[in-house]
Amino acid sequence: MYQVGNLVKELSDKHGHARESLMPILQAIVQKHNYLTDEAMVEVARELDISAAEVYGTASFYTFLDTQVKGKYVIRVCKTITCSMKGKSDIIQSIEEMLNIKVGETTPDNQFSLIETNCIGWCHKAPAILINDLPFTELTPEKVTEIIKDYMQK
Amino acid sequence: MINLLINDQKVAVQNGTTVLAAARKLKINIPTLCNHDDLCVAGNCRVCIVEQKGAKTLIASCATPAAEGMEIHTNTLKVRNARKHIVELLLSEHRSDCTKCYKNQNCELQSLANDFAFGDHVFLDLVEDKKYSIDRSSASFIKDDSKCIRCQRCVRTCSELQSVAAITVANKGAHQKISSFHNRPMSQVVCTNCGQCVNRCPTGALVEKTAIDQVWDAIYDPDKHVVVQTAPAVRVALGEDLGYDPGERVTGKMVNALRQLGFNSVLDTDFSADLTIMEEGTELLVRLKKALVDGDKSISLPMFTSCSPGWIKFVEHKYPEFLPNMSTCKSPQQMFGALAKTFYAKKNNIDPSKIVSVSIMPCTAKKFEADRPEMRSSGFKDVDYVLTTRELAVMIKQAGIDFRNIEEANYDSVMGNSTGAGVIFGATGGVMEAALRTAYEIVTGREVPFGNLNITPVRGMDGVKEATIKIEGCVEAWKFLEGAELKVAIAHGLANANKIMKMVRDGKATYHFVEIMACPGGCIGGGGQPIPTNLKIRQKRMAAIYAEDEHKELRKSHLNPDVIAIYKEFLDQPNSHKSHELLHTHYVERDNY
Ligand code: SF4
Ligand code: SF4
Ligand code: SF4
Ligand code: FES
Numbered sequence: 001m002y003q004v005g006n007l008v009k010e011l012s013d014k015h016g017h018a019r020e021s022l023m024p025i026l027q028a029i030v031q032k033h034n035y036l037t038d039e040a041m042v043e044v045a046r047e048l049d050i051s052a053a054e055v056y057g058t059a060s061f062y063t064f065l066d067t068q069v070k071g072k073y074v075i076r077v078c079k080t081i082t083c084s085m086k087g088k089s090d091i092i093q094s095i096e097e098m099l100n101i102k103v104g105e106t107t108p109d110n111q112f113s114l115i116e117t118n119c120i121g122w123c124h125k126a127p128a129i130l131i132n133d134l135p136f137t138e139l140t141p142e143k144v145t146e147i148i149k150d151y152m153q154k
Numbered sequence: 155m156i157n158l159l160i161n162d163q164k165v166a167v168q169n170g171t172t173v174l175a176a177a178r179k180l181k182i183n184i185p186t187l188c189n190h191d192d193l194c195v196a197g198n199c200r201v202c203i204v205e206q207k208g209a210k211t212l213i214a215s216c217a218t219p220a221a222e223g224m225e226i227h228t229n230t231l232k233v234r235n236a237r238k239h240i241v242e243l244l245l246s247e248h249r250s251d252c253t254k255c256y257k258n259q260n261c262e263l264q265s266l267a268n269d270f271a272f273g274d275h276v277f278l279d280l281v282e283d284k285k286y287s288i289d290r291s292s293a294s295f296i297k298d299d300s301k302c303i304r305c306q307r308c309v310r311t312c313s314e315l316q317s318v319a320a321i322t323v324a325n326k327g328a329h330q331k332i333s334s335f336h337n338r339p340m341s342q343v344v345c346t347n348c349g350q351c352v353n354r355c356p357t358g359a360l361v362e363k364t365a366i367d368q369v370w371d372a373i374y375d376p377d378k379h380v381v382v383q384t385a386p387a388v389r390v391a392l393g394e395d396l397g398y399d400p401g402e403r404v405t406g407k408m409v410n411a412l413r414q415l416g417f418n419s420v421l422d423t424d425f426s427a428d429l430t431i432m433e434e435g436t437e438l439l440v441r442l443k444k445a446l447v448d449g450d451k452s453i454s455l456p457m458f459t460s461c462s463p464g465w466i467k468f469v470e471h472k473y474p475e476f477l478p479n480m481s482t483c484k485s486p487q488q489m490f491g492a493l494a495k496t497f498y499a500k501k502n503n504i505d506p507s508k509i510v511s512v513s514i515m516p517c518t519a520k521k522f523e524a525d526r527p528e529m530r531s532s533g534f535k536d537v538d539y540v541l542t543t544r545e546l547a548v549m550i551k552q553a554g555i556d557f558r559n560i561e562e563a564n565y566d567s568v569m570g571n572s573t574g575a576g577v578i579f580g581a582t583g584g585v586m587e588a589a590l591r592t593a594y595e596i597v598t599g600r601e602v603p604f605g606n607l608n609i610t611p612v613r614g615m616d617g618v619k620e621a622t623i624k625i626e627g628c629v630e631a632w633k634f635l636e637g638a639e640l641k642v643a644i645a646h647g648l649a650n651a652n653k654i655m656k657m658v659r660d661g662k663a664t665y666h667f668v669e670i671m672a673c674p675g676g677c678i679g680g681g682g683q684p685i686p687t688n689l690k691i692r693q694k695r696m697a698a699i700y701a702e703d704e705h706k707e708l709r710k711s712h713l714n715p716d717v718i719a720i721y722k723e724f725l726d727q728p729n730s731h732k733s734h735e736l737l738h739t740h741y742v743e744r745d746n747y
Contacts, residue, residue, distance in 0.1 A: 038336055042747050050319065051344065052335040052747035057322030060333075067336060 001069060002033050004040040012047035019048055022058055026065050034074055034113075034132070035066040063117060071106045073151055076117040076130040086126040087140075092116075094141040098148050111152070158224035173215040173226055174202055184228050185237070185266055187356050188305035189216040191688040192674070193314060199305050200240050201266065204228045212236055239276075241266050246277040247284060248357075249300035255358045260685060262356035263303060291339035293525045294347040294518035294681075295362050297332075302359035304330055308351035315674055317649040318468065320345040332359075335747045344471045344747055346648065348464035348672045349518030349542075349681020362518050362682060365539040366549055372510040372538070373416040380510045381498065382417040383490045383569075384408065386424050387516040387580030387677035388543045390698035394684040394691075395547030396557040401694030403702055406562025411550050412514075413563060422565050423513065424572030426490040427579040427588070429720070430461065431711035433737055434483045434585075435593040436728035438667055439632070447634045454478040456643075456658065456665040459585050461485045463523035464672030464681075466741060468648050473655050474743035482738040486579065487513050487520055488529050491536030492736040493569065497724045501568055506532060512539045514546050516580070516680030519672065531736045542682025571716040574607075574703035581699045582646035582676035583612035583619060586669040590623065590642075591710045597625060597632040607709050613700070615675065615693065617650035618643065620665075642667045647674040 011028050015021035022044070029040055036059055045052040059065040066074075077083070077092055092114075096102055099112050106113040122128035125137035129144070136147055155166045160177050167176045172195070177184050188199040197217030204215045207225035212233060215226075227233065245267060252258050286300035306323060309332060313319040320343050324333035334343040352360045372380050393402040412420045438457055444450040460466060460481040469476055484492070490513070495506040513520065517540075523529065524537040541549070550557055565571070575591055578584030587609045594602045602609060602623075611621040623640045643665045645651045651670045657663040673679045675692035678699060703709060711717065725732050 038747075041336070045747065051313075051322070053322040053333070053343070054313075054319050056335050057324050057333070060324040061326050 001037055004029070004033075004037065004043055007032065008040060008043040008047055012044070017048055019050060022048060022050070022055065026055075026059055030065055034072065035068060035070040037069075041067070069106060069110075071110045071113040073111060073131050074113045074115065075148075076115055076120070077103075078118070078120050078122065078126070078128050078130075079116040080119040080123075082119075082123040083127040088127045090141050091127050091129065091139050091144050094144050095148060098145060112148075156220050156222050158220050158222070158226065160226045161228055167220050169219075171220050173204060173206075173213070173218045173220050173224070176220045177204075177215060177226070177228060182228055184215050185269070186216055187262055187266070187303060188307060190307050190310075190354055191690075192354070193307060193310040196306055196310065199244075199303065201237055203233060203236055203240075205230050205233050238270050238272075241270060242272060242275070242277050244303050245272075246275070247280050248303065249281050249286070249298075255301070256361045256364070257301075257358035261358060264357075289340050290363070291341035292345065292347060293341065293363065293522040294349055295340075295352045295360055297340060298359055298361075299331055300359075301357045302332055303357055304332065305356060306332070307354045307356065308332060308360055311351045311354050312345075315350055315647050315649055316346070316348060316672070317652040318344055318346055318348075318472075321351065338747075344745070346464040346467040346471075346672060347519040347522040347681075348648070350673060351681075352518060353681050353683065353685055353687050362542050362545065363521060364545050364548075365521070365541055366545050366552075369512055369539050369541060369549070372512070375510075377508060378510045379418050379504050379508050380416070380512060381419045381421055381494050382412055382512045382514060383421050383423045383426070383487070383494075384412070384514045385487065385516055385520075385580065385677060386427060386577045386584075386699065386702075387680060387683070387695070388514050388546070390580065390678060390695045390702065391516065391683045392543050392547060393557075395544060396550060398558075399694075400691045401698045403698050404557075405702065406564070407557060407560055408546075409565055410560050410563035411555050411557060412546075414555055414560070415549055415553055417512070419566045420563075421490070421494075421569045422572050422576075423486050423490055423515075424576035424579070425569045425714065425716050426486040426493070427461075427576035428573055428711035428714040428717045429489055429737070430483055430486050430579075430585075431575060431588050431592050432717060432721075432728045433489075433733060434459065434481050435589050435596065435711075437481055437483060438589070439593060439596065440729065442666065443634065446638070456668045457481055459667075459669045460739075461579065461585060462519070462670060462672045462677075463517070464519035465648065465651060465670045467519070467522070467744070468651065468672065469655075470741055470744040471746050472652075473659070476655065476658075477741045477743065480741055482734075482740065484529070484737055484739045485520075485523060486576075487515060487540070488523060488536055488739070489737045490569065491524070491529065492531045493720070495532035495534050495536060496736060497720060498569055501723075506534060509534075510538045511536065512541065513537050514541050514543065516543050516677045516683045517673070518542060518681040520682075528739045543680075544682060544684060547684070567716075569716055569720075571714055572706075573711055573714045574706035574709035575711040576714070577702045577706065578699055580677040581613070581696045582671050583609075583614070583644045583669065584676060584699070585671075586612045586621075586642055586644050586667070588711055589667070589669075592712045594623070594625070595710065595712070597629065597635055598627050599629045600627065601710075606704075608700075612642070612644055612669075615689070615696070617647060618645050618653055620644075640667065641665045642669070644669045646671045646676050646679075648672050 041055045128137045188196045203212040205227045289297040389405040393404040445453040494511040499506040521540040575588035678695035679692045
């Protein structure tokens with residue numbers, strides 16, 4: 001788990017302390033750390049003078065503003081119908097075997113998290129995954145294995 | 155004015171009136187769930203839908219302003235079917251065990267279901283798949299998600315009326331739920347236990363944590379001596395749960411009913427309210443003297459009242475830097491509790507370990523307060539069980555007492571006597587008025603300069619009230635206050651309290667004494683009061699409180715004979731060593747989430 005340090009203060013000075021700044025601040029924290037810690041949410045609440053529950057409510061509405069501990073690389077496998085028909089399950093199985101975790105889990109070294117996501121807009125090149133912000137498409141078990149290998153070496 | 159037609163009847167309404175309100179004006183009933191008179195429009199439950207001529211879809215009448223020439227139908231086949239399906243869909247996710255539910259017969263969802271008289275279920279029952287949780291961690295209430303229809307009245311209450319926002323809407327779609335910060339137990343978040351959300355929940359999803367069974371057990375334990383105290387605001391509201399209209403004073407009947415329930419001694423929190431005035435008034439005068447005459451910089455002003463445990467917890471969480479400004483006086487409930495197992499026990503020659511002390515309160519936060527570790531000055535738990543007004547009504551029904559037809563009775567003596575000043579504690583501004591009636595007289599030797607002792611500037615439903623009292627003609631001991639202007643303020647509802655706190659914090663207001671009650675209207679609008687509670691009902695209860703005051707023979711706390719006696723026999727004088735031991739307390743800083 002990361003320490004949020006001065007980040008929230010810097011972000012709220014940059015975006016402003018009004019309630020409208022909530023989303024940009026949360027997005028920027030997630031951009032940097034992949035997920036929101038309780039400490040980060042409490043800090044944001046304090047800077048914007050709103051309640052911590054309201055910050056949590058907003059964050060929990062958006063799948064991409066994660067409030068659970070996530071690894072350095074978050075792998076999101078599209079679970080919607082096109083990717084499902086084009087072999088999403090095999091992709092997941094390959095990743096699960098490689099990383100030795102199940103969907104929803106994070107590796108003990110905190111490098112990878114594996115989750116499913118709703119449509120990411122790559123239906124024409126299904127099956128698709130996201131690793132953090134980067135999409136990888138037209139995957140096969142072999143291709144995804146290579147990709148993960150690359151990330152493991154990073 | 156705007157003219158429209160509802161069910162072919164003409165109606166004219168002010169600009170900005172909703173279709174729902176316009177229909178009500180015609181006495182046309184449209185069901186609602188998420189709507190509440192105290193709260194902003196949410197428009198999320200959709201049971202209030204009606205058909206508007208020319209509109210493609212049905213419209214939510216609570217969220218649609220009336221417009222010129224509108225033609226509305228509230229009872230077409232389309233409306234009825236849609237409404238029926240909406241309620242059925244809610245029920246498909248709802249654990250409908252009404253006969254075992256605490257809200258049975260007092261539930262808006264149930265009464266809608268009752269109106270529709272559903273036979274068969276057309277939708278799948280999803281309850282078992284839902285993995286609902288029940289949070290019993292709060293000292294004051296139980297939150298049962300399997301009964302929640304996500305109308306968000308609680309969320310709006312907590313943020314709009316209380317500016318606490320301890321609860322929020324988390325997640326979305328099928329996973330949506332009412333949640334605290336990151337799903338923490340309600341006992342571990344910023345919740346003040348005020349129970350305003352409980353009072354506004356239309357279902358059994360939020361209910362008080364009841365102590366009815368424990369109290370019955372104590373009453374039926376021959377080894378125990380069970381004393382009960384009744385808060386001022388209970389007597390002007392209890393009737394509502396027992397067949398009376400709002401605003402009926404049922405003090406005498408309540409006392410008799412309590413006796414019939416089997417309490418050994420029926421006493422009055424109003425007595426300890428009077429005592430609070432003696433202690434808090436003295437504390438204020440001492441603080442003023444130290445600050446104004448001795449120039450003692452360590453004295454914190456303004457001094458805030460401390461009778462409202464929801465308010466105390468609010469400060470502990472959100473403004474801990476102001477804890478030194480809180481009066482150290484315990485609330486009347488807790489003063490009473492500490493004395494019940496000391497003074498009362500001694501006087502009646504009863505072993506304090508055999509005394510069970512019960513209080514009847516308009517408040518759910520009092521349950522939390524009674525459980526605080528600080529509240530054991532007698533060497534025992536000073537107040538064993540707290541029942542809300544609603545719970546007392548349940549006990550009266552359980553016992554089969556014919557409340558409407560029982561005789562009136564008087565409180566028992568020793569800690570049963572009270573003055574009108576103690577009574578008005580139940581309404582916003584009441585503590586201030588009671589304190590001024592006594593403090594002014596101590597300082598000047600004369601009565602407060604208001605007709606018939608009614609200090610009207612501190613009364614009424616304005617969210618924040620301010621007044622300045624000029625002190626003239628002081629007696630010798632208080633000469634240093636000659637010509638001083640005492641600046642006071644009053645707020646009710648924590649959102650208004652928050653306004654005052656911000657002003658004080660930012661140096662925009664310089665008060666000497668501030669009264670704050672956590673609940674809108676003060677205790678008469680407490681979280682433990684009968685449901686529904688809304689502005690109209692609060693006003694009626696308030697009028698009843700002031701009527702009760704006017705009918706009292708004594709109307710100034712320092713004239714209460716039981717108060718005079720207890721200082722003589724037991725406490726010595728206000729703020730004495732013994733008083734500090736039993737009647738004063740301290741506070742703790744808490745996390746702000
Ligand atoms: S909340 Fe209402 S509808 Fe639900 S079980 Fe309780 S009484 Fe019945
Ligand atoms: S807890 Fe009660 S008030 Fe809150 S959303 Fe659920 S049903 Fe509505
Ligand atoms: S009890 Fe009061 S503070 Fe707590 S959640 Fe309910 S409304 Fe908010
Ligand atoms: S009462 Fe109108 S939408 Fe709920």
